[in-house]
Amino acid sequence: MELEANRFAEAASRALQDKQLKAALDHNARLADATRIKSMAATTGAEELRQQGRGARLRGLAQLPELLEQTEAQITARGGQVLWARDADEANRHVLDICQRHELRFGVKSKSMVTEELHLVPFLERHGVRMLETDLGEFVVQVDESRPSHIVAPIMHMKKEGIHDLFVEKLGMDSMDDDIDPQVMTRFAREHLRRQYFEADFGITGGNFIIAETGTVAITTNEGNARLGTALQPVHVAIVGIEKVIPTWEDYATLVQTLARSATGQQLSVYSTLYNGPALAEEGDGPQHYYVILVDNGRSAIYGTQYSEALACIRCGACLNTCPVYQNVGGHAYGAVYPGPIGSVITPLLTGKENATPLPFASSLCGACKTACPVDINIPDMLLALRHDLQQEQSPLWRLGMQAWSWSFSHPLLYETGRKASAALSGAFSGERGELRKLPGPLGAWTEHRDFPPFPQESFHDWWRRERDAQAGQDGDS
Amino acid sequence: MSEAREQILSRLRQAREGLPDAPPRPAQYQPVMTVEDESPQGLLSRFRTELEGLQGEVYLVGDEEAALDKTLSLLAESGARHALTWDWSHIPLPGLDRALANAGIEALQPTPDNREACEAAEAGISGADAAIAATGSLVVSTAAGMGRLATLLPPQHIVLLRQEQLLPCLEDWVALQRAEELTGLGSRSNLCIITGPSRTADIEKNLVLGVHGPGLLQVVVVEQAS
Numbered sequence A: 001m002e003l004e005a006n007r008f009a010e011a012a013s014r015a016l017q018d019k020q021l022k023a024a025l026d027h028n029a030r031l032a033d034a035t036r037i038k039s040m041a042a043t044t045g046a047e048e049l050r051q052q053g054r055g056a057r058l059r060g061l062a063q064l065p066e067l068l069e070q071t072e073a074q075i076t077a078r079g080g081q082v083l084w085a086r087d088a089d090e091a092n093r094h095v096l097d098i099c100q101r102h103e104l105r106f107g108v109k110s111k112s113m114v115t116e117e118l119h120l121v122p123f124l125e126r127h128g129v130r131m132l133e134t135d136l137g138e139f140v141v142q143v144d145e146s147r148p149s150h151i152v153a154p155i156m157h158m159k160k161e162g163i164h165d166l167f168v169e170k171l172g173m174d175s176m177d178d179d180i181d182p183q184v185m186t187r188f189a190r191e192h193l194r195r196q197y198f199e200a201d202f203g204i205t206g207g208n209f210i211i212a213e214t215g216t217v218a219i220t221t222n223e224g225n226a227r228l229g230t231a232l233q234p235v236h237v238a239i240v241g242i243e244k245v246i247p248t249w250e251d252y253a254t255l256v257q258t259l260a261r262s263a264t265g266q267q268l269s270v271y272s273t274l275y276n277g278p279a280l281a282e283e284g285d286g287p288q289h290y291y292v293i294l295v296d297n298g299r300s301a302i303y304g305t306q307y308s309e310a311l312a313c314i315r316c317g318a319c320l321n322t323c324p325v326y327q328n329v330g331g332h333a334y335g336a337v338y339p340g341p342i343g344s345v346i347t348p349l350l351t352g353k354e355n356a357t358p359l360p361f362a363s364s365l366c367g368a369c370k371t372a373c374p375v376d377i378n379i380p381d382m383l384l385a386l387r388h389d390l391q392q393e394q395s396p397l398w399r400l401g402m403q404a405w406s407w408s409f410s411h412p413l414l415y416e417t418g419r420k421a422s423a424a425l426s427g428a429f430s431g432e433r434g435e436l437r438k439l440p441g442p443l444g445a446w447t448e449h450r451d452f453p454p455f456p457q458e459s460f461h462d463w464w465r466r467e468r469d470a471q472a473g474q475d476g477d478s
Numbered sequence B: 001m002s003e004a005r006e007q008i009l010s011r012l013r014q015a016r017e018g019l020p021d022a023p024p025r026p027a028q029y030q031p032v033m034t035v036e037d038e039s040p041q042g043l044l045s046r047f048r049t050e051l052e053g054l055q056g057e058v059y060l061v062g063d064e065e066a067a068l069d070k071t072l073s074l075l076a077e078s079g080a081r082h083a084l085t086w087d088w089s090h091i092p093l094p095g096l097d098r099a100l101a102n103a104g105i106e107a108l109q110p111t112p113d114n115r116e117a118c119e120a121a122e123a124g125i126s127g128a129d130a131a132i133a134a135t136g137s138l139v140v141s142t143a144a145g146m147g148r149l150a151t152l153l154p155p156q157h158i159v160l161l162r163q164e165q166l167l168p169c170l171e172d173w174v175a176l177q178r179a180e181e182l183t184g185l186g187s188r189s190n191l192c193i194i195t196g197p198s199r200t201a202d203i204e205k206n207l208v209l210g211v212h213g214p215g216l217l218q219v220v221v222v223e224q225a226s
């Protein structure tokens, strides 16, 4: 599936017609949102913890260069190796180099958004290295040859019937007819994947946090796939964005809990795994070789701008679940690796604003995302700023139009004339209640899916004049 | 040093002027979840409530003798014949090796050379570094004789815990590590905070246990002598 953020309107319209998708989102996104609210409310203080978590992330960003150096020193001291990558190609080549150095042919991978961003799996497969997704949702996506639609729950867009048919068709699972049981399907996937863990010669993971003071890469999963995918294989490669660094273990203790609560409503994910380095000589399992790839890929260009705060994101997915736009169109419509509100901020920043012009507008600015965010990221303000940037960079015609409007607005007589003309003209397009079914020209986009309210017969100016005169009359009576 | 490293770091250093101010590090962090009754009984009852809520199992036994019996009966119930274990010195239950042998259960400590045999094991037996009451979690770490696989590979995981190992909340565990300047923590290649049996809710948010890790998590707690 192609990624095309500029086709948002088209993709969203299509998504809105999709009844299966609607059913899946109504169930999954709303349930996830409700679970998060309940789970955060059960803490010692949701708002204080949001600010505590935010502080941890902002301190991480404030000292980013030093903390990255500290991380590198710690990992190196324990026998791991740190590699730096400026862009996707450099990161992917690092992985390929590691594969060649250790003669690795087959890797198991756990869920990681940064590897999606790098398009690592197709890159490795082009170079003859086979990769298997082990997270159940990502595995389904891989078998389906599609893309994840959510950063935490990759198959939020799917109903169990669709997954069942896929497993039957592509993997030869016995059909369950009308009695589709997620338990049986999950068991089937476990068996299917189990043998491959043993055959794999390396494991790839992302990283939710890096705790700088010990250089620890922290990963959370519920299934145990990341831990198993780094216990049996001789090589572990962790690929992490440079922005993921937090200063201390106390910061981790806060964030790992607010992350789990915001993502799935759990107190903690089942496996909060912490990697310090390769296995020690006497250990009976664990990787002999441990690499951490620190990926920039556009992050340093966001750092220090008015969008810096977007780098504090801990990828919990809460802003997606709570967003009225996401709840209706789902993740695929955004045409980007990172969908939803935070995706609408970082996609234009990471891939170039011109490649994602509709996304900053794919929001009603209702503010639900900021309220839901466990690190209180001000997404609405950044969406507004992006709109402003885009407007500056956009066609001179649009700007001219905006200037004309603001000029007419400051000249009452002109504004009045324009309004009267609209009210008169609108008769030609209006329905029985006077609502506008179809606006002319480019304004038609608005009325494609909804009506435009009728122009009032009396303008505010007229009303004001009439009321003022009436008031004056009354005053005269008394 | 690599060119990429230098470029990334120098870009960050140049750009950082524009960053929002970060609040100072709190002198005292607010724990996310606390336990009201921090007595040994209070901690145990909270640990049990939390872990059972996740469909884990908790068994309190009076002494080591009873712990051995409970472990054997859990293995008998599941029908396990092969168990992956930590080195005996890291499991707080003397006599476990003999008890398993007498019951005809083959104990196996994973090495890089016995992977095939490991795959067939139906149970794993380990100790834990600590347990967290507020979240129903177990902290395990790795060292010689304390592998990842015993806690991860077989469908059943039995953890032997002493009641004294229970801490109120995750922040207390971090405070203990801080008190020893993170040396214990830093000497491990891997740690894991395990909170319940392996699970997924990927398919329509239906909860399914035992995806890749154990679906059966059983903690045998040896009561604290009063």
Ligand code: SF4
Binding pocket: A262, A312, A313, A314, A315, A316, A317, A318, A319, A320, A342, A369, A372, A373, A374, A375, A376, A377
């Ligand atoms: S922006 Fe906030 S709510 Fe959205 S994914 Fe990131 S951390 Fe979660």
